[in-house]
Amino acid sequence: MALTWRAVALAAAGILPVLLFPVPGTVVVWALVVVAACSADALLAASPRRVALTRQVPASVRLGETARSELTAVNLAGRRLRAVVRDAWPPSLADGGTLVEAPDGARVAAASARVVPSARHSVDLPAGDGARLVTPLRPTRRGDRDAGPVTVRSLGPLRLAGRQATIPVPARLRVLPEFASRRHLPSRLARLREMDGRSAVQVRGEGTEFDSLREYVVGDDVRSIDWRATARRGDVVVRTWRPERDRRVLVVLDTGRTAATRIGTGADGTGAPRLEASVEAALLLSALADRAGDRVQVMAFDRQLRARVAGASGPRLLPSLADALAGVEPRLLETDWPGLVTQVRSHVAQRALVVLLTTLDPAAVETGLLTVVDQLTTTHQVLVAAVTDTEVAALRAGRGSAGAVYDAAAAARAELERDAVAGVLRRHGAEVVEALPDELAPAVADAYLALKAAGRL
Amino acid sequence: MTALGTPPPVTAPARGATVVGDGTTAAGRAARRWRAVRWWVVVLAAVALVVAVLAVTRPATSTTPYAPDNARPDGARAVARVLEDRGVDVRHVTTVDDAVQAATEGATLLVAPSPLLSAEQVDALAGVPADLVLLGADDLLLEAATDGAVRLGDTLDTSAGTLAPDCALPAARAAGDVRLTASLAAAPGAPDVVTCYPGSDGAALAAVADGGRTVTAVDDPSLVLNGTVLEAGNAALALHLLGAHERLVWLVPDPFDLSTGDGTGGAAPAGPTLPRWTGAVGLWAGLVVLVLAFWRGRRLGPLVAEELPVVVPAAEAARGRGRLYRRARARGHAAAGLRAAAATRIAARLGLPRSADPTGVVDAVVRASGRDPRDVAALLYGPPPPDDEALAELARRLDALDGDTAGRAGAARPTPGRPTPGRHTPGSEVPRS
Numbered sequence: 012m013a014l015t016w017r018a019v020a021l022a023a024a025g026i027l028p029v030l031l032f033p034v035p036g037t038v039v040v041w042a043l044v045v046v047a048a049c050s051a052d053a054l055l056a057a058s059p060r061r062v063a064l065t066r067q068v069p070a071s072v073r074l075g076e077t078a079r080s081e082l083t084a085v086n087l088a089g090r091r092l093r094a095v096v097r098d099a100w101p102p103s104l105a106d107g108g109t110l111v112e113a114p115d116g117a118r119v120a121a122a123s124a125r126v127v128p129s130a131r132h133s134v135d136l137p138a139g140d141g142a143r144l145v146t147p148l149r150p151t152r153r154g155d156r157d158a159g160p161v162t163v164r165s166l167g168p169l170r171l172a173g174r175q176a177t178i179p180v181p182a183r184l185r186v187l188p189e190f191a192s193r194r195h196l197p198s199r200l201a202r203l204r205e206m207d208g209r210s211a212v213q214v215r216g217e218g219t220e221f222d223s224l225r226e227y228v229v230g231d232d233v234r235s236i237d238w239r240a241t242a243r244r245g246d247v248v249v250r251t252w253r254p255e256r257d258r259r260v261l262v263v264l265d266t267g268r269t270a271a272t273r274i275g276t277g278a279d280g281t282g283a284p285r286l287e288a289s290v291e292a293a294l295l296l297s298a299l300a301d302r303a304g305d306r307v308q309v310m311a312f313d314r315q316l317r318a319r320v321a322g323a324s325g326p327r328l329l330p331s332l333a334d335a336l337a338g339v340e341p342r343l344l345e346t347d348w349p350g351l352v353t354q355v356r357s358h359v360a361q362r363a364l365v366v367l368l369t370t371l372d373p374a375a376v377e378t379g380l381l382t383v384v385d386q387l388t389t390t391h392q393v394l395v396a397a398v399t400d401t402e403v404a405a406l407r408a409g410r411g412s413a414g415a416v417y418d419a420a421a422a423a424r425a426e427l428e429r430d431a432v433a434g435v436l437r438r439h440g441a442e443v444v445e446a447l448p449d450e451l452a453p454a455v456a457d458a459y460l461a462l463k464a465a466g467r468l
Numbered sequence: 469m470t471a472l473g474t475p476p477p478v479t480a481p482a483r484g485a486t487v488v489g490d491g492t493t494a495a496g497r498a499a500r501r502w503r504a505v506r507w508w509v510v511v512l513a514a515v516a517l518v519v520a521v522l523a524v525t526r527p528a529t530s531t532t533p534y535a536p537d538n539a540r541p542d543g544a545r546a547v548a549r550v551l552e553d554r555g556v557d558v559r560h561v562t563t564v565d566d567a568v569q570a571a572t573e574g575a576t577l578l579v580a581p582s583p584l585l586s587a588e589q590v591d592a593l594a595g596v597p598a599d600l601v602l603l604g605a606d607d608l609l610l611e612a613a614t615d616g617a618v619r620l621g622d623t624l625d626t627s628a629g630t631l632a633p634d635c636a637l638p639a640a641r642a643a644g645d646v647r648l649t650a651s652l653a654a655a656p657g658a659p660d661v662v663t664c665y666p667g668s669d670g671a672a673l674a675a676v677a678d679g680g681r682t683v684t685a686v687d688d689p690s691l692v693l694n695g696t697v698l699e700a701g702n703a704a705l706a707l708h709l710l711g712a713h714e715r716l717v718w719l720v721p722d723p724f725d726l727s728t729g730d731g732t733g734g735a736a737p738a739g740p741t742l743p744r745w746t747g748a749v750g751l752w753a754g755l756v757v758l759v760l761a762f763w764r765g766r767r768l769g770p771l772v773a774e775e776l777p778v779v780v781p782a783a784e785a786a787r788g789r790g791r792l793y794r795r796a797r798a799r800g801h802a803a804a805g806l807r808a809a810a811a812t813r814i815a816a817r818l819g820l821p822r823s824a825d826p827t828g829v830v831d832a833v834v835r836a837s838g839r840d841p842r843d844v845a846a847l848l849y850g851p852p853p854p855d856d857e858a859l860a861e862l863a864r865r866l867d868a869l870d871g872d873t874a875g876r877a878g879a880a881r882p883t884p885g886r887p888t889p890g891r892h893t894p895g896s897e898v899p900r901s
Contacts, residue, residue, distance in 0.1 A: 012766075013766040014759065014762045014763040014766065015763065016763060018759055018762075018763060019756065019759050019760050019763050021759075022755050022756045022758075022759040022760075023756050025752055025755065025756075026749070026752060029745075029748050029749060029751075029752045030745065030749075032748075033744065033745030033748040033749070034748055035747055035748055035751050037748060038748055038751040038752045038755060039751075041752070041755065042755050045755070045759065060488070060489035060490060060492070061488065061489065062488065062489075063486050063487070063488045064486065064487045064488070065484055065485070065486040065487070066484045067484055068484070083486075087488060095768065097768045097769050099769055099770075099772045100772060101772050101773075101774035102772070102774055103774055131768065152777075156774070159769070159770070159772030160769060160770065161487075161769075162768050162769025164768060175766065175768070175769075176489070176490060177490070177769045177770060178487055178489065178490045179487070179490065180484065180487045181484070181485070182484050271777065271778050271780055272780040272781065272782040273777075273779060273780060273781050273782060274782045284777050285782065340777070341777065343778060400782040400783050400786075402781070402782065402783035403782065403783045403786050406783060406786055406787070406790070410860065410863055410864060410867070412860075413794070413856035413857075413859065413860060414790070414794055416802065416806075416856070416859055416860045416863050417790045417791075417793040417794040417802050417859075418786070418787060418790035419790075419806065419863060420790065420793060420801070420802030420803070420805040420806050420859075420863075421786050421787070421788075421789035421790035421792075421793055421802075421805070422786045422790070423805045423806050423808070423809035424789065424801075424805035424808075424809075425785070425786050425789070426809055427805065427808055427809055427812065430812065434822070
């Protein structure tokens with residue numbers, strides 16, 4: 012049983028008889044009239060439980076893009092269905108009333124469907140008829156989102172009152188990482204090709220492998236002339252080299268408690284968790300390394316393995332990676348670094364580039380990463396990539412008042428401590444990259460390219 | 469390139485299962501609702517039952533002393549019942565208004581002890597045309613009712629004694645001996661006063677013939693009480709006094725009664741001040757508010773819950789340390805932090821090793837910026853600033869020095885366009901002064 016504003020209007024209309032016959036009995040009679048009208052209207056409404064509901068959503072959507080939840084409602088009750096249907100979704104998916112119509116295709120496809128800016132649809136269906144109700148979804152957070160129930164409020168012919176039923180219609184939408192850092196990929200791929208082309212003038216050295224023989228052109232390094240082949244051919248022939256391929260790259264995302272901290276300042280005073288920047292960096296690095304011919308593995312670990320992608324390459328890599336990382340959430344746990352080393356050892360036998368996407372919080376590093384970094388650097392090349400905080404960087408620049416200067420001093424001190432920790436890690440043989448959230452992914456990609464150019468993979 | 473990072477777009481939406489209803493029946497829902505509310509129904513029914521039982525079993529008697537419907541020892545139901553059986557119409561009133569209205573000529577007005585009566589009320593009671601019987605009256609009432617002919621004696625002795633009538637009053641003669649206190653005295657020179665039952669300090673009963681009516685004062689109100697009415701001739705005296713007329717008005721004043729016998733009801737509002745349709749319109753407004761509450765109160769389906777990431781601002785630690793610096797006025801620590809950060813950054817930019825000593829750093833900075841060596845040394849390694857202004861000034865001068873070295877170093881040797889990833893802190897790019 013649910014009332015509408017019309018019932019309130021009916022009750023308010025009672026002021027006329029009350030003013031004509033100003034005795035309490037009039038009000039009692041009018042109250043009975045309202046109750047009777049609402050009850051009759053609710054009884055005459057079509058049953059909200061005799062509506063066939065089908066929900067269609069895409070399996071996944073990338074963060075920042077819009078999706079549509081299509082709810083098909085077919086009236087199976089023998090009467091006309093006048094109803095308000097709510098297609099409920101979690102708040103982070105709800106479009107805040109700013110519906111952006113798709114340019115062309117979606118509109119044509121949804122010609123018979125009605126699109127509303129909120130999740131409430133008003134329908135009026137004759138018996139046996141159906142309607143498609145489209146609810147726009149605009150995800151604002153990564154992860155799996157389960158749909159809420161569908162609520163049908165069926166109103167009577169007078170629309171005074173109605174009956175309401177909340178019906179669970181299971182659906183799930185996976186929100187994939189945004190991969191906003193893919194805009195950095197073309198420039199990094201160009202540098203990779205540059206390294207490839209430059210190989211002819213490079214001296215043979217560690218990190219390169221023999222590629223092919225070709226004719227000498229002016230400008231080539233004379234030290235790369237292959238005299239044996241030159242003697243055979245009669246022409247001067249040089250050897251070309253290219254960066255090593257088929258190296259192993261293992262990206263490890265630390266999903267422990269330090270990944271849960273909010274960095275930067277969002278609209279409501281809170282930014283995204285630190286893990287989001289790590290996910291971006293992992294995606295960009297994986298895409299780049301895959302293009303460079305290396306074998307990529309990705310792990311998310313805190314005290315246990317949360318996600319792992321291995322063996323995928325080429326066009327299958329990024330979809331499977333995005334799928335696996337979509338559901339990774341930071342846990343409020345201390346990361347088990349010895350366990351992480353065990354995981355790395357069990358999954359990578361040969362030398363590999365191990366990229367640890369974590370943080371350089373001095374206290375956490377001293378008790379965690381520093382104790383195990385030696386075990387990794389003996390067999391692997393370790394790259395520690397840490398996200399710094401936008402807000403701390405802003406504090407560091409504060410000069411406005413005495414308080415701001417004290418804050419700046421504190422931020423400077425924190426920066427020095429992080430530098431010290433980074434220095435210790437470097438002395439243990441690890442590379443350290445530290446950058447703001449938006450710059451971490453390109454910074455990690457650059458560090459990877461530098462290591463590859465230096466043949467240190 | 470286009471497929472990079474994007475999963476294969478799902479062209480056709482996944483077709484979900486069709487759901488009809490929520491698997492419940494009307495009977496099932498009714499049963500579920502009944503299970504949800506049954507304990508409340510049981511509790512409310514129990515409360516209603518208890519109230520009903522208490523209402524039914526409550527004795528129809530009061531506990532007010534001297535009241536004719538009070539069966540306890542301090543009540544007077546025995547006398548009232550006997551009088552009613554003898555055909556006397558006993559009317560129990562609690563306000564002076566009612567008493568004055570009922571006590572017309574040919575009736576008896578009994579006034580129970582009432583120490584809280586005001587002067588106006590006493591005057592109203594004294595002026596009734598009916599016969600008056602005053603039980604345990606105070607001086608005020610006695611004087612008003614008898615025109616000063618009877619007054620209370622000076623004694624404080626309240627012990628009851630058996631007294632003989634010793635007068636010509638028919639009621640007293642018929643009753644014989646009674647057991648009452650006696651402290652009434654006739655005023656000297658008041659001829660119409662008949663005093664009966666004289667005791668050591670006064671009389672127990674005094675009657676004054678006042679024109680067509682009789683005013684009888686009894687000193688001891690226990691004359692009519694259930695607990696003492698059977699002592700000696702008390703009952704006979706009471707019946708004779710109260711049963712003299714067909715109608716008896718029995719006034720036990722309510723302590724909160726303010727009426728003064730003029731029919732206005734004391735402090736009650738003098739007539740209606742609100743329009744007569746107020747009640748109906750108020751009820752109507754209540755009905756509208758109720759319907760409105762029902763309309764807004766029913767939510768269109770439940771809220772959808774979502775797990776949100778915890779809120780742990782990363783900058784909290786730095787802010788906390790800054791506040792500690794400020795509260796402790798730790799300008800030395802703050803300045804040391806700013807200086808060390810600036811020196812580290814400048815040294816890194818100028819290509820100095822991490823192990824460079826202060827002299828080496830100052831030399832390099834002087835070469836890069838062209839400043840006075842003593843100035844640079846004081847800036848980077850000087851004493852702590854004495855106050856907050858000096859600290860802010862130090863921060864600004866460090867920024868300026870940083871800018872100077874950056875400009876000179878950049879002009880001296882072109883740096884690669886891309887900054888080294890490990891040292892990138894754009895937050896420290898401050899405006900040059």
